[in-house]
Amino acid sequence: MGVEVCDPRWLTAVPGAELVVALDEVAVHAAEGHRVTVLIDLVPDNVAMLRGLATEAVGEGARKVRVRPHGVDRVDLVYAAVELGRVAEDDAVEVQFDVTSAALLRADPSAFVRADPLVVLEDGTVVPICAGLAEYALGRLGSLDELLEEWDPEPVRDLCRVALTRALADTGPLVSWYEHLTRTAAEMRGGC
Template identity: 85%
Template structure:
């Protein structure tokens, strides 16, 4: 099961985890010798500058660029996908764009009913899949093995099933899967 941490201090508690930080932290973490993934939030105001932001992160020492969309339309998702492909080619860096194709959702829905990766937030809270699912948290990081052993992942799978149904109704070519998950989780909490 993959694990990402959002603060370098948790790397010792979870050996082999992926360090994911914001653009402002890349230089310092890279200078400390960490393999750094930069997380860039793609929002309407950053769509036109996503390529420059990614290039800046690579210049600061990021070895992977991850882009997470929030509230952008279908056209902007496609534009960002093209720009991020150029970043991957120009800068020879791994790029992860947190979208999927609607065709893949339809072809392999079971692949989206999952509970990983686990995410260790800056405060040590461990949540499944992505930030925004705090109501499904495993708890505070002490022993990751103990947390996973005591955790019932079925509510997360149920959330994934509901979000998948909603995502399949999305008619665009690209779907922001994590955004569907977090929006569905918030709506399910509100209806309780």
């Protein structure tokens, strides 16, 4: 099971975890010798700047570029996918674009009903899949093994099933899966 941490102090508690930071933090953590993944929030206002932001992150020492869309329309998702393909090729860097194809959702829906990776937030709270799912938190990091022993991932899988149904109704070629998850979680929480 993959684990992402948002603060380097948790790297010792979770050996092998991926350090995911914002663009303005890349240089500091890369200089400390960490393998850094930059997380770029893609919003309508920065779609045209995406390639430049990714190139800047690589220049600062990021070994991986991850892009998480928020409120971006279908055309901009396709544009971003093309630009990230160019970044991966030009900069020889690993790229993770937090979208999936609608065709893959339909072809293998069970692949999206899961409770991983785990994300360790800055305060040590461990959540499944992505930030924004705090109500599904395993708890605060002390011992990851103990948290996993006590955790029931089934509510997260239930959330995934509801989000999957909604995502399948999306008619675009690309689907922002994590955005569907967090939006669905917020709507389910608001409906209580």
